[in-house]
Amino acid sequence: MQLNGLILSLPKEIKLLIGAFIIVLSIGFYTGLLFVGETSSANPNGIEEQYLGNEDDEDAQVMRFKKSDKEMLTLVHNHILSMSIIFFLVGLLVSITRLGRKLKLFLIVEPFVSVILTFGGLYLLWAGMLWMKYVVMFSGILMTLTFTFSVLIILKQLLQKTSS
Template sequence: MHYNGLLLSFPKEIKIFIAAFVVILSIGFFTGLLFVSQTSTTSPNGIVENYNGNEEDEDAEVMKFKKSEREMLTIVHTHILSMSFIFFLLGGLVWLTKLSKKLKLFLTVEPFVSVVLTFGGIYFLWTGLLWMKYVVAFSGFLMTATFTISAILVLYQLTLKPAESN
């Protein structure tokens, strides 16, 4: 089956539909990142504080308490499920772009690895493996980077005409 560059051959109406989806998906994704920056900061120590609390820190501006097991399981469960769907749908569109197979493979598989490392890492960090804060920070950055690159590539290729792809 020939799928490399198939996105370029879609009718204008379908391209507009896909572009609207990717834009709205991106707004949702980046709004989630704004929430993260409001609640846990993007630093490794801020991640620890968000899940394990900061009750010992007398100088803390905002008091945070360790999350319960139920809260942690809910966070991990909902994020792994929702992020899997997000990256499956965006990845399907990436496979329809005109790019090398190796780049497509990286952009579509890496986010799944990062989802497991980020949210699994948050859970293990909560259990006391504090070094996981670095895994969470790095995998979260990589997940964001691959989402951004994938969304931009799809949106860019939606603007191309089939003849320009050769």
């Protein structure tokens, strides 16, 4: 079965379903990023403070405490499971777009690496490996860029006329 470019020949109803799904999924994804920006200042030190607390910082405007074992395990568990499902579904859709093989493989595989680095990195940061805040920041940015690029490719190809 030829998958490359299959999205171009799907019936309008299926294209509409995929488009609606991708738009709603993107709203949820980017809302999560807004939450990250609000809670961690979207910088390495803000990430560290969010998970390790800031009780020692007398100048802190908002007091934060180190996350508990249960909070961290819940956060890592929930995010790895939900993000793996999100990227599995997006990867399936990317697999039926018309793209070069290497780019397609990168867009399909990279988000899973970033999910492990981001949320595994948060756990390791919380456990005391402070340099992981930079890995978390980089992998989170890469995951977001990959998601955005994948979504744009999917939407663009959904809007194209049926390929002959």
